[in-house]
Structures are given as structure tokens and as C-alpha cells.
Amino acid sequence: MNSTxxxxxxxxxxxxxxxxxxxxIQGIEEKTGRxxxxxxxxxxxxxxxxxxxxxxxxxxxxxxxxxxxEILMNGDKMPGAQFFPEARLNYAENLLRRRDGGTAIIFRxxxxxxxxxxxxxxxxxxxxxxxxxxxxxMKEGDRIALYLPNIPEALIAMLAASSMGVIVSLASPDFGVxxxxxxxxxxxxxxxxxxxxxxxxGKDIDxxxxxxxVRMQLPSVEKTVMxxxxxxxxxxxxxxxxxxxxSYAPRDIAFTRVxxxxxLFIMFSSGTTGVPKCIVHGHGGTLLQHLKEFQLHCDLGxxxxxxxxxxxxxxxxxxxxxxxxxxxxLLLFDGSPFHPDGEAxxxxxxxxxxxxxxxxxxxxxxxKVNDIRPGDKYDLSDLKIITSTGSPxxxxxxxxxxxAIKGDVHLASISGGTDIVSCFVLGNPISPVxxxxxxxxxxxxxxxxxxxxxxxxxxxxGSGELVCTRPFPCMPVQFWNDPxxxxxxxxxxxxxxxxxxxxxxxxxxxxxxFIIHGRSxxxxxxxxxxxxxxxxxxxxxxxxxxxxxxxxxxxxxGDVRVILFVKIRDGAVLTEELIKTIKTRxxxxxxxxxxxxxxxxxxxxxxxxxxxxxxxxxxxxxxGRPVKNVEALANxxxxxxxxxxxxxxx
Numbered sequence: 001m002n003s004t005x006x007x008x009x010x011x012x013x014x015x016x017x018x019x020x021x022x023x024x025i026q027g028i029e030e031k032t033g034r035x036x037x038x039x040x041x042x043x044x045x046x047x048x049x050x051x052x053x054x055x056x057x058x059x060x061x062x063x064x065x066x067x068x069x070e071i072l073m074n075g076d077k078m079p080g081a082q083f084f085p086e087a088r089l090n091y092a093e094n095l096l097r098r099r100d101g102g103t104a105i106i107f108r109x110x111x112x113x114x115x116x117x118x119x120x121x122x123x124x125x126x127x128x129x130x131x132x133x134x135x136x137x138m139k140e141g142d143r144i145a146l147y148l149p150n151i152p153e154a155l156i157a158m159l160a161a162s163s164m165g166v167i168v169s170l171a172s173p174d175f176g177v178x179x180x181x182x183x184x185x186x187x188x189x190x191x192x193x194x195x196x197x198x199x200x201x202g203k204d205i206d207x208x209x210x211x212x213x214v215r216m217q218l219p220s221v222e223k224t225v226m227x228x229x230x231x232x233x234x235x236x237x238x239x240x241x242x243x244x245x246x247s248y249a250p251r252d253i254a255f256t257r258v259x260x261x262x263x264l265f266i267m268f269s270s271g272t273t274g275v276p277k278c279i280v281h282g283h284g285g286t287l288l289q290h291l292k293e294f295q296l297h298c299d300l301g302x303x304x305x306x307x308x309x310x311x312x313x314x315x316x317x318x319x320x321x322x323x324x325x326x327x328x329x330l331l332l333f334d335g336s337p338f339h340p341d342g343e344a345x346x347x348x349x350x351x352x353x354x355x356x357x358x359x360x361x362x363x364x365x366x367x368k369v370n371d372i373r374p375g376d377k378y379d380l381s382d383l384k385i386i387t388s389t390g391s392p393x394x395x396x397x398x399x400x401x402x403x404a405i406k407g408d409v410h411l412a413s414i415s416g417g418t419d420i421v422s423c424f425v426l427g428n429p430i431s432p433v434x435x436x437x438x439x440x441x442x443x444x445x446x447x448x449x450x451x452x453x454x455x456x457x458x459x460x461x462g463s464g465e466l467v468c469t470r471p472f473p474c475m476p477v478q479f480w481n482d483p484x485x486x487x488x489x490x491x492x493x494x495x496x497x498x499x500x501x502x503x504x505x506x507x508x509x510x511x512x513x514f515i516i517h518g519r520s521x522x523x524x525x526x527x528x529x530x531x532x533x534x535x536x537x538x539x540x541x542x543x544x545x546x547x548x549x550x551x552x553x554x555x556x557x558g559d560v561r562v563i564l565f566v567k568i569r570d571g572a573v574l575t576e577e578l579i580k581t582i583k584t585r586x587x588x589x590x591x592x593x594x595x596x597x598x599x600x601x602x603x604x605x606x607x608x609x610x611x612x613x614x615x616x617x618x619x620x621x622x623x624g625r626p627v628k629n630v631e632a633l634a635n636x637x638x639x640x641x642x643x644x645x646x647x648x649x650x
Contacts, residue, residue: 054473055067057288070086071084078493089284090283100120104119105122107334109334122156127251133161137190143168143169144189144191145170146168147170147173148173149229150333151229155330155332174311180214196211196235259282259283260285265281277491289421290422291325295326296428298356303328305355305382307358315421355382362611387414388414393413396541410429412426413438417502420474423445424441425439439513448467449467450499465496465502465520466520524552526593533551536586536590554598554619562598563596574599605638607635
């Protein structure tokens with residue numbers, strides 16, 4: 001099927017007119033006297049008029065706080081631009097705007113046990129936690145570290161801390177001791193909240209010794225609060241949650257309103273090339289961007305049920321919990337998505353009538369490979385939107401979703417990152433979905449593709465660097481421990497002055513959409529021609545005997561040659577015939593320049609905790625260079641498989 005023939009999904013006129021985005025556009029038309037011809041036309045207005053646009057988002061989404069009269073200061077500078085410089089607001093106050101009996105959270109663990117919290121109960125729990133934090137001496141600007149799985153206590157502790165201007169940082173408990181210390185050690189938290197263990201893959205994972213080891217390497221920690229998720233209680237010199245909040249009764253929360261850019265979260269880069277960067281996001285930018293994406297891009301609002309499969313170590317956790325500001329009900333899940341089988345998440349989604357199901361592209365691919373067809377078994381009539389991120393969603397996965405999950409669903413491939421705690425490119429409810437394409441750039445996000453000379457690449461004319469040419473509210477406030485801003489500037493603004501360069505290799509399409517071909521620092525350069533790794537993976541994953549692959553460039557004879565490592569299905573063998581099949585598939589499906597010089601079988605492929613494969617780490621290993629932070633990997637032992645391979649020597 002040619003992606004230019006016809007879209008896979010087109011919203012009905014009634015659905016378009018019922019959407020929040022449609023109502024928002026109508027309001028802008030009335031205000032400006034303009035008439036917009038579809039999404040792309042309106043997007044163009046939003047990036048040409050960023051002050052008016054973001055002021056309207058604030059009003060339309062009902063931000064609680066003082067907006068001030070100035071919308072943007074130093075708007076011609078990146079970095080240096082500041083949105084809403086006079087504003088005072090609090091992130092938690094906006095997420096806890098409800099205090100009624102509506103359902104705020106439905107949590108399910110891997111064993112199938114569920115807990116439900118109403119908005120009123122959530123407010124009361126946050127109130128008790130906030131008082132306990134204040135009683136422990138926490139004050140505005142202090143840091144708290146949450147070493148927790150995706151359980152309600154993580155959300156409650158985060159809201160309690162942010163309600164008083166305390167800065168929050170999270171890591172999931174699958175991080176090892178060094179991985180946690182590499183992150184939390186940089187920010188010097190005063191309080192550590194940790195879990196005694198968690199469930200994964202049918203096993204109870206005891207974390208008590210790990211928590212003690214982490215705490216011993218964090219001299220700034222004055223108090224450790226334990227969540228007895230497995231019932232093991234507190235570790236030495238710690239206090240349980242029950243004892244921590246026992247003496248406090250729920251009462252009205254006196255939210256501390258802070259400046260728009262007051263630090264809210266300290267988040268971390270993947271850290272596969274060194275100690276993770278500490279990326280600081282503010283109250284206002286995080287809130288405003290998530291309100292925009294939930295309400296305008298995903299068409300979500302009061303009492304809609306939202307599920308995203310994530311851990312607390314992935315930025316999608318911050319994105320998901322931000323939905324409370326739009327008064328949705330959060331469906332939280334912690335555990336393996338394939339325990340007891342590959343239908344676990346769909347049973348949860350169907351039971352609780354989720355309107356949005358969010359996941360990673362790798363999860364969708366795993367469903368496809370294992371021929372799991374949720375739509376054949378579960379009632380998904382309430383499901384209106386499926387979002388996918390983490391890596392590019394290939395064309396064939398679009399086909400799979402519409403065939404095996406739901407034929408009439410808004411499939412939104414989205415992409416952004418920890419750097420902006422949100423999306424640069426994503427879906428919208430009023431435009432068609434085309435096979436293999438992200439629908440468009442985010443409203444207010446001046447996204448483009450630039451060539452090496454810093455010139456825009458027209459739609460359909462090739463791939464280039466993903467850039468954003470105008471400032472946006474969710475730019476990081478700063479990097480922690482980067483007082484002169486040198487690391488911050490080097491991360492985003494070194495390639496093109498005054499232009500954000502994100503590090504993704506992206507192509508604009510004729511439909512106004514985008515295709516991401518992988519990270520630009522992992523693009524391959526054989527013969528001086530840059531190609532994206534995602535273009536190779538898309539073809540290889542269609543070969544039945546290949547489970548997964550990773551492609552890297554090897555320096556060779558003064559040039560770079562492409563090496564493809566493949567994980568083969570159980571019972572299969574990488575024969576010369578299979579290698580020929582793989583190369584032929586790549587040659588015909590992509591191009592001759594994509595064909596690898598070598599195809600080598602490996603038993604495993606290294607990946608981060610958020611399930612992203614790590615081309616740079618593998619490239620370093622095959623060149624004999626060190627990988628600086630293996631603690632960032634979910635399976636660091638897999639790197640050993642790539643050392644001293646004789647097949648790479650000829």
C-alpha cells in the first residue's frame with residue numbers, strides 16, 4: 001500500500017465539531033476575524049503568534065493562578081526567552097482542582113489487585129503528606145527523591161512536594177544502586193522515598209538492600225520514608241509511610257504559588273554516554289504544555305479514562321499524571337506488560353473503559369510479532385485514541401493496529417522527549433492519519449527539518465535535523481549544576497545559533513506530517529550519505545525469523561560501513577540464505593545504500609530502562625571504546641555480546 005493513496009483514518013465531521021480543538025479554533029477565529037483551512041493552517045498561525053496562542057491556551061484550559069500582563073519576555077532569544085514572567089501559580093494546585101467523589105486513580109498491580117482513589121481521597125492524602133514534609137523541615141527549593149514504581153504513592157508524594165515548591169525527582173526501582181546514585185547524588189535530596197520491592201514477571205523483587213545501599217551513598221538524605229508495597233516494612237533508620245503521616249489529619253492545602261519557571265521536576269537523560277544530564281522543568285511550562293496536549297491534541301477532559309504504560313523512570317509518567325489538570329481518571333499499572341500473558345494491559349484497558357491507550361512502539365511490535373489480537377477478544381468500544389512513542393512507529397505497525405486492535409481509532413504516533421517533557425510532533429483529532437506518519441507538529445511548536453547549512457528542507461525533499469525555530473514554554477529552565485548554562489547551550493543550541501536542535505533525524509511529508517528516522521547522532525554515514533536506522537529496522541522486522549535488530553556504523557577503510565546485528569527467533573539460524581533474505585528486503589524496501597556490509601547474529605540487544613535500543617553504546621563497544629554509564633541500561637550484560645567479534649575484522 002502506498003502511503004499517498006488514502007489515509008488509514010479520517011475523523012467524522014461530527015467528531016471534528018465535537019472536539020475541544022475545534023472549539024478552540026472557533027474561539028481564535030472569532031477573536032482574530034480569520035478563518036483557518038484545517039490543522040496545518042491553524043498551526044502556522046500558532047507559531048507566528050506565539051504570545052497570543054499561549055495566552056489563549058492558558059485561558060481555554062482554565063489555568064489556576066495569576067497570569068500577569070506580559071506573555072513573553074526576550075522572545076527573540078533561545079535560550080533566554082521567558083514565558084509569563086509575571087505569573088504566579090502552582091502545578092499541584094492545578095492537578096488537584098477537583099475535591100469531589102469523581103474517580104482520580106485506578107491502580108492495578110501485576111497480580112491483578114486494584115486500588116481506587118477519588119479526587120477527594122487523593123486531595124486528603126496529599127494534604128497529610130504535605131504536612132508531614134513540612135514537619136520534616138522541607139521548604140521551597142529543597143529536593144525530594146522518589147525511588148518508586150508506578151504506584152499511587154509516587155503521585156501523592158510528588159503532588160505533596162510540588163504543592164509547597166519542593167523540587168521532585170524520580171527513578172524507578174529497577175535502576176541499580178549506581179544508576180540511582182548517579183541521578184539522585186547530583187541533586188542532593190533531603191528526603192528519600194523508596195519502596196521495599198515490586199512485582200515483575202511473576203516474581204517479587206526485594207529492594208530493601210538496594211535502598212539501604214543507595215541511601216548510604218546519599219549523604220544529603222536526612223530521612224528515608226519506606227512504602228511497604230511487598231509488606232516488608234521499613235529498613236534500618238527509616239520510617240514507614242503510615243508512621244510518617246500518622247499524626248496529620250486532612251485539611252485544606254495552602255498551595256505555594258511560585259513563578260512560572262520555578263523548578264518542578266529534575267529529570268534525567270538516558271545517561272548511556274556518561275553521567276545523566278539533570279534537566280530541570282518548571283511548574284508553568286510543564287502544566288501548560290500538558291494541558292494543551294491532553295485537551296487540544298488528544299481531546300481528553302473531565303472523567304475520561306487515560307492509560308499509559310510507563311514507569312516512573314520514563315518521562316511519560318510526568319505526561320500521564322499531568323492529565324489530572326484536565327480532570328481525567330488515570331489508570332496506573334505496574335509490572336510486566338506480558339504477565340501472565342500479552343493481553344494483560346488490554347484486559348485492564350477494556351475493564352475500565354479507557355479512552356486513551358498509550359504505549360511504546362516496541363510494545364506494539366511485540367504484539368504484532370506474537371500475533372496477539374486484542375480487538376478480537378476485548379470490548380474496546382470506549383477506546384478513541386492510541387498513542388505510541390519511544391521509537392518510530394513503522395508503517396507495518398500502523399497496519400497492525402488498525403487490523404488487530406481497532407479499525408476506527410485515532411492512532412497518534414508522538415515524539416518529543418525528556419528534554420521538553422512533552423512532544424514536538426504528535427497527533428490531533430481533526431486531521432487524517434496516514435500510514436507511517438506522525439500527523440503534525442504540536443501547536444505553538446515551530447518545528448522544521450534543517451539541512452547541514454541550516455536551511456529548511458521542503459516536504460518530500462529528504463531528511464534533516466529536527467529543529468524548533470521559536471521559543472516554547474516547556475523548554476528546560478536549566479540544567480542542574482550548570483550555573484553558567486554551558487551544558488544547556490551545548491545540548492540544544494550549538495548546531496544552529498538561536499535555534500533548538502533536538503537530535504532527531506526527521507522528514508516532512510506532503511500531508512503536513514513527519515517521519516522520524518532515528519536519532520541524528522546514530523544516523524549512518526556510508527559513503528558520506530546520512531541514513532536513519534529506523535529505515536533499516538522497518539524492513540528487517542518484516543523478516544519472520546528476525547525478532548529485533550540494531551544497526552551501527554563501523555569505521556572501515558577510511559569510510560563507514562553499516563553493521564546489522566540481529567536477534568533471531570528461537571529455533572531459527574542465521575544462514576547465508578537468511579542473510580540474503582534480509583539484505584534483499586532492505587535493498588528493495590529502502591535502498592541499496594541501506595544494505596549492511598555485515599549481518600551478525602546476537603543473543604540480545606541492549607536497551608535503556610524505557611526500552612530504547614542503544615546504538616551509540618554498541619558502536620562504542622565494537623570500536624573498543626568504553627561505555628560510560630552501563631547502569632542506565634536494563635540489560636547491561638548484553639553489551640558483552642558485541643566485544644571482540646571476529647566477524648567485524650574482515
